Amino acid sequence: MKIHIKYKQLVFAFFMSLSMSVFISFILVSINFGYNSHFLPQWLKTWSQAFICAFFGAYFFPKFIHKIMIKIRFVENEMKDQRLDECLHLLVHISNKVTTPSVKGCCFF
Structure with missing residues (x-):
């Protein structure tokens, strides 16, 4: 057909x-x-x-x-990427010996 x-x-x-x-x-x-x-x-x-x-x-x-x-913006691992960014931001401050409040939910995976 x-x-x-x-x-x-x-x-x-x-x-x-x-x-x-x-x-x-x-x-x-x-x-x-x-x-x-x-x-x-x-x-x-x-x-x-x-x-x-x-x-x-x-x-x-x-x-x-x-x-x-x-x-609509579809993403695969938005929460994972956001937590990784927060952890990297915290590591930068720690490595510069700047005291910052801890980031809740920080993880490296």
Whole structure:
């Protein structure tokens, strides 16, 4: 199957919303109503409503979320690096024989 690249986001949103709406609506209808003779009609009604909401969410939300994610700085070991900087700063003062208050949480790893 070949689909033009300009429809990539649309196809992704369709499959993402289809899978998520089927999964979540099935679980929630099972929990709330149990398995009885009305389960299938109730689930299909709930799923169709959930799919419409999920499709618009899966199509439009990633654009806004991507803009937010660009502004977040992800680091691997920020706390480790911060403690190392504090320890190095303390060592410089000690080596210069300058009295400074001790740094809490100083470690060398």
